[in-house]
Amino acid sequence: MKKILFVAVLFLTVTMRAQTSFKEGYFIDNQGNKTTCLIKDLDWKNNPISFEYKLNTNDDIKQRTIDNTQEFSVLNKSIYQRFTVNIDRSESDFAHLNYNKHPNFSSEKLFLNLLIKGDASLYVYEDGNLRRFFFTMQDNNTATQLVYKRYKADSHKIGENVQFKQQLLNKLKCKNFSIQTFEKLKYSNESLTHLFIDYNECKNSNIVNYEKKNNSDREAYHLKLKAGIMFSSMQIANSEVQQLRAKFNTKASYRIGIEGEYILPFNNNKWSIPLEFAYSSYKNTATESFDTYSSVTTYESSVKYNHLEGMIGLRYYFFLNDMSRLYLNAQFVYSSALNSTITFMNGRHTIDLDNSNSLAFGAGYKFNKFSIELLYYTTTGVTHNYNYYVSDYNQLSLNLGYTLF
Secondary structure, three states, rough: OOHHHHHHHHHHHHHHOOOOOEEEEEEEEOOOOEOOOOOOOOOOOOOOOOOOEEEOOOOOOEEEEEEEEEEEOOOOOOOEEEEEEEEEEOOHHHHOOOOOOOOOOOOOEEEEEEEEEEEEEEEEEEEEOOEEEEEOOOOOOOOOEOOEEEEEOOOOOOEEOHHHHHHHHHHOOOOOOOOOHHHOOOHHHHHHHHHHHHHHOOOOOOOOEHHHHHHOOOOEEEEEEEEEEEEEEEEEEEOOOOOOEEEEEEEEEEEEEEOOOOOOOHHHOEEEEEEEEEEEEEEEEEEEEEEEEOOOEEEEEEEHHHHHHHHEEEEEEEEEOOOEEEEEEEEEEEEEEEOOEEEHHHHHHEEOOEEEEEEEEEEEEEOOOEEEEEEEEOOEEOOOOOOOOOEEEEEEEEEEEEEEE
């Protein structure tokens, strides 16, 4: 079974490498020439410095960079425009904060992602955990960073430089705005896009909301019911007492669960975080024979392992068409034992089984609302509370799923 899973993972990896999504778009070169083309849509989380394109479906793949491109766009989704800007890359996590409240600017050439286009336009730049917003005004095409910086006010307190509120108060003049309009602003996509839309509407400006276009086909959450078969086996041995050991062969049992899934907001809905809770129960018996001084004695052991799994991890989808997709999982599993025991020597000795941790790797196929999935669990122990017991618990599950939404 492990070989089958390995081949499946290898096949899906090759499939992923072969997946290419080119969509209608354009680019503008340094001379201002606009070329219509097909652009490889990576649904960039971090602002790119280059992109791949084809002039038509049969053309070879070519690449352009920030050095020879003023602007490029995936139609009806995103626009990236080149600017030379002053950007503050100060980190925001507490361990890297300093006592300087002022931004530390450096000049860089960047592709900025256009969110709102109008008399006042809003842009965003992302690089890992760094997110900075920029804006331009119709009478000045220079992109200016909206300043927000966290700093240490003292050894235990974090201060915030919210200069962006004053910047916008000075630039966005509208009769409908008050001081409170800017005081309640947050340094976020949602808060800033709403403000720029309101300003452009106030000025009767033509507005293009690329933030909305980019999220128009964005999935967000799914809830799925799951039921399947768990194939489990267990071995246990006591290093001090020979008779306290057992080998329980593979046996099938039921598995039921519910899964919530959050689709990450980049890379065209291909990445997600699944969170699953499932219940399964493994019951089995085994016999072991032991040599004594004058004869061979056979003892029966029995196991009852009821456990509730909590699983969280990452999932990657390979879209085949609008209705079907393949996917891979990698998850951390915490199993909580519920009234679980092993009985040895025809019922003479009983121990309780413990909670356990493991990893799960799987592959699945989803068609519309239905899915089928194979999960392989790494070996884990279930006797951590006992000094002289060593145990191995192995699992493989086959699950069917139905997505409620």
